[in-house]
Amino acid sequence: MLDSLTQRLTKVVKTIRGQARLTESNMQDMLREIRIALLEADVAIPVVKDLIARIKEKALGTEVQTSLTPGQALVGIVHDELTKVIGGEDPENVREINLATQPPAIILLAGLQGAGKTTTAGKLGKWLKEEKKKKVLTVSADVYRPAAIDQLQTVSQQANIDFFPSTPNEKPLDIARKALEYAKLHYYDVLIVDTAGRLAIDEQMMNEVSDLEKFLNPIETFFVVDAMVGQDAVNTAKAFGEKLPLTGVILTKVDGDSRGGAALSVRMVTGKPIKFMGVGEKLNGFQRFDPQAMAGRILGMGDIVSLVDEVRKNVDIEKAQKFAEKMRKGDDFTLEDFKDQLAQVKNMGSFSSLIEKLPAQFAQAAGQVDDEQAKKQLARTEAIIDSMTPHERRKPEIIKASRKRRIAAGAGTTVQEVNRLLKQFEQSREMMKMMKKGGMGKMMRAFRSLSGRFPGMGGMGGGF
Template sequence: MAFEGLAERLQGTIQRIKGKGKVSEADVKEMMREVRFALIEADVNLKVVKEFVKKVSERAVGADVMKSLTPGQQVIKIVKDELTELMGGDQSPIQFANKPPTVIMMVGLQGAGKTTTTGKLANILRKKYNRNPLLVAADIYRPAAIQQLQTIGKQLSFPVFSLGTDVSPVEIVRQALEKAKEDHNDVVIIDTAGRLHIDEALMQELKDIRALKEPDEVFLVVDSMTGQDAVNVAQNFNETVGITGVILTKLDGDTRGGAALSIRSVAQKPIKFVGMGEKMDALEAFHPERMASRILGMGDMLSLIEKAQENVDEEKAKELEEKFRTQSFTFDDFIDQLNQVKKMGPLEDIIKMLPGAGKIKGLENAKVDEKQMGRMEAIIYAMTPQEKTTPSIINSSRKKRISKGSGTSIQDVNRLLKQFEDMKKMMKQMTNMQQGQKGKKKMKMPGLDSLFK
């Protein structure tokens, strides 16, 4: 995940100042020194680093902070506020046309992920905004781009407009706009050509396409792995063609995060979306405040709730709650829950969204063992219907049969049975507490440790 190095250093720095009853200018200066190093290490633009450190320092040594009862907490809040502002302040929504179709141009250098991101964006527009997009294959210089967009369109059931490689991109877009009106597509997403570097021919073509009909959005797709180069690309495209926002791809990869922290300040254009994986649903609206919270180890419960709402079946959730209440939770329900959680994304990323997760030792390097999850499923599928509903009947001979049928060891079977019982106990505790029983009980998430490598 991006920002890991930055997050680790910043969290270590703020922990040292967090509980202080008094904060001196020397404390702030030392903290800002660490913050400066952390930002430079994350490949943040130097001008941006200087401005950020200056703003935080000026606010942190103010009388309101120094004389407050919790100065350490106040300084952390200032860092979070300024980090949020650095990335754009408020979330920047898509600008839809008053009269359809809304036209969105996807621009950027070759290899940034424009074509894939075009499909991901269409997916979001349908799911979240109930729109009916038409995808336009306007990259005639890379034949594979047309085929790739058609494959994505087929996979997601979106229409793709193409006239092959012998017609000019301007003509393709002109006819696509007419087609969208005929077929009542309320959004047109144009996948334009890219180059390995910025050149005059590329920019002129984009200007010509733009001149056909003023687009409602021009999204620059940038590979966040390119660091400072991403900022330069954003500046050049904005000055020459004009962009309305940025989509950062590969933010889930091993990137230091400098592009995300620099682009808004340097190019003065908001980050609209971030790519968080290869799957076609792995594009998220960019929320500066939530990202600042993640970086500082404060969690991101709003994004976690949104993921749950998108992927968890509400009827099944109510049914499950009733089963916990009546203690009738079975292994079939266990599998069902496992599958719903998997839809939300990598488990290690979900856990990191929980407030305070950054304090769990070793979690920053934790990777969920997919093989272990596969073993758990195999064991459950090897059980008889009766064993799934009444695990207490699983004796030694049944364990041998289950382990043989699932290709696992008896120890694996025993481990899963224990985890299942622990989960039922925990859910019973939670149900009892909800019903108003007094006394606080310390609870832990059972069995999670076995999922991690």
């Protein structure tokens, strides 16, 4: 998000090195670059003006610590003010989801068509089940969009949560009434209600969602907004905020575009906290919103906390520990180990979204990663290893010409692909040996060489 701001700040920081104080003159270029980057990111003009004024007031005359350059000091101030704009002055508990009510706790999702409400219903339900250990039911009150009800049913099944059926010829209020009765009768902790959206705000839609809100009296009413819509998000947020007693905002498609101005605009316009954000298409691409981490990502500082959290959720820790113990003992790295490591990587989801959470010097590689190509390469690699015998996986040095032809035929690929895999495996084995010997610098150089050979992952090593 906001790649332009990251790049502009990096460039201007370099121009004010070696000065002892932040002054009007040495800040002028930086503030202009910030203003341009924010406007290019589709941040609302009132938000831009307020942010620039706050940064200027805070920074003018600030003494720079001896350990910092003026540029670094200003980035720190920008980070603090961005955090306040995105997260408000609210304490962290305001962004906590509210489930303190007689079950079922009702959550209403509102927003325009295409904002990602239905997918968000599944992601939120999955999050509540796994993180909060809640019994969740979803229902669709969208009787206008073709296949909206079927879509929510499919998403709910994928998220492993329950779905209450409805039909397009029913009235939204009747659907809500039946779903609520069913949820009470079957002791559900949470009922998530997906409402209808339109391509633009209209009176009928706003009245309908308002009637639903009054009838259901939800504990949480979330405004779901696409992070890519930029300036339009402000008008939409204002309309929904005036019609509904919103309790929070969910940003979707956060990783889908470099602009992302909605993150800076919606909080200020609605006055409500951003509580969650959706990243990517997979149902596990959903996380609590952290203003400080988001400000860090905007400024190219990365979001290591979210990255670690994603690793924790998607990687088999027990397997990883066994592998680490095996390497510590000096056991040989085999093609079976190689396949296990690839499976762990695949579980992590999108390569580019993971890299984006790293600091800027690493994250610049995200734009060079072709996720689809990388997935295909992983699938081909697994197919080749599966075509080998257990003995060949443990002793790849025995794989000569005739074996290579047999393996290639079994995997539906070429001998050249088999040779490429064996070469990549050998390089990985060398990396493991270097790690064991503590040769981190050598290992990084080897990784840079290896990553350049994976189609779709070119340049991955460029930041080291």
